[in-house]
Amino acid sequence: MKITFPHMGSLAVPLKTIFEELGQEVVVPPSITKKTVTLGVRHSPEFACFPLKVNIGNFIEALENGADTIIMAGGVGPCRFGYYAEVQREILTDLGYNFELIVLEPPQGSLWGLLANIKRLGNHRSWSEIWEVINIAWKQVLALDVLHEMSLKIRPYEKKKGATTVLYERAQKLIEKARTHEDITWSLDKGKELLNSVDKKTLDRPPLKIGIVGEIYMVLEPYANLDIEKTLGEMGVEVDRSIYLGHWIKEHLFPKAFRSREGEEIKKVAQGYLNHFVGGHGLESVGRTILYSRDNFDGVVHILPFTCTPEIVAQSILPEVSKDYKIPLISFSLDEHSGKAGFVTRLEAFLDLLSQKKYNQELKGAV
């Protein structure tokens, strides 16, 4: 069994750990490139959302590299993601590949199917062993998230453009290699040290603060969001990302008692604008935007894959939120046709508006 899975941000790190530590062979799909996307787009339904197309590209490249088992997550709607795996299986079958696609469906009524699948993927090791490995992977996820958050805070202050990214990638590699609790703790400290060693300049005024909301895949996957965090960071903006992998897992897969109150809070603040879940991250996008405005952010960037239904609901509502809460907002609907240059131009214009709004206000106060 040679296992593969789709890319989504740094998701490959913990998944690789889990399967390798359980004695399975893993074929990580090559990093997403133009070629991946071209392959995916060629074989996917035209109006499917972008993540499905990139997944297909990942799968094709991994199958070409010898993988024979694909792991996908399932779902029960109403977001399209829940039916991805079924469509992907048919597409790849029609392309003539020989593979098995294992879908991890959220348990509906009985846990049995899910557990049986996990046991099989876990090489039939004992449950305690599987649990231990998952624990390690979970720790990696959390460590990666901490480093990522740090990099976002540091990037606007870097003296040399790109310095943070280089060190952040090095820190990521350390975590990737660490496969015990002690190693991960050590790598995390080392990684923090690395990031702190970035040469910083002193800014004459505080950087703009921008929050990113939107659909999880587009927010987490730098190739899909045209590297928005890095782009904004290097323009001197402090970026805050509303969704992290670890955070998402905690809110959705853990028993209720372990969850933070945030989910409830988002629901509560969004009440006046969207008082019902709409699948995907639609409700979160609306709620988060309000929370960002409350936390005195200067602006919000909303990212969605083209034709994403839950996010279209959010996008229809967000302009009103933005007006009521006086928080500037820009929506990017991205897919394989998005060009970086146009994207950067729009971001620059947005930032110009934000800085005028912010610094003019301060000036007025001073006079």
Next chain:
Amino acid sequence: MPAIGIPRALLYYDYYPAWKKFFEELGLEVVLSDKTTKTILDSGVKVALDETCLPVKLFYGHVDNLKNKGIDYLFVPRLVSVEKKRYLCPKFLGLPNMVESLMEELPPLLDFKMDLSRKKREFYKDLYALGRKFTINPFKIYLAYRKAVKELKRYEEKMLAGFTPLDCLERGEGENREKKEAAISLGEGKLPVEENLRIAVLGHSYNLNDPYISMDIYGKLKKMGVKIITREMISPSAQMEGIKNLRKDIFWTFGKEIMGSALYLLDKEKIDGVVLVVSFGCGPDSLIGELVERIYKRHRNIPLLFLTLDEHSGEAGILTRLEAFVDMVKFKKESA
């Protein structure tokens, strides 16, 4: 008597008789928006986000049309689910919120959540709350509910017998008398069916049954001497039979219906072709349509035409494609 406005869009074609009965039993006057025209569609497109699908844009247009009709309430239900374990499209879940955010100067919206995925009692509670706005008599609400359900049953039975929703709805309204007389139900086969081509037209009821949006596909095909089969004519049990071999249940009601009808027809019925009508930007259909297309392709014996509609579709283009498709089906049948 307060008047309540119901947009002639989306689930109008599936539930209007029930809604009308319910409100009328409670002593309300029901006002419908006008039939779709270019003006109505344009006013919807103007307020909508570009990426929104055609039927939702049209819905905004019908809401806009109702504004000037002197109504006291606007009925924009939140359509979550109409059966167990299945949802409708995410856009329907957020429909009232989108309408409120995008449009101004609206009469008060009636807040009603249609969610039948839960226990029946829960649904009735929501319905009761809706009824309470107009009467304090719980018995009256219950009676209205029973009558509405009965009305809906009758409507559904009529459609299974071969009437199109439009036949039933317009007859009920008592308008278009001439058309009514001339209306030939699709199933009865009083048409010039020399060629006896049987073509199924599948898609969402709100696209197909609005003659403006669908560019009158039914009428065009009828004129070509084609006998049409619609999804409404295929019983729910037959639809379920169609999808029983799928590995995963489809969690969208409309997706299930389209997929179920398509697969049932592929297996069980003698049809000569299928026209699949999809609106641009429809989330569920982008996947369901793809699966249907792939499965039909593998079977190789029934031709399938995939038509995508949006506000830019031209009637001539649609007609050409339909004609070409029907010609092809004809040739295939003759050569067999």
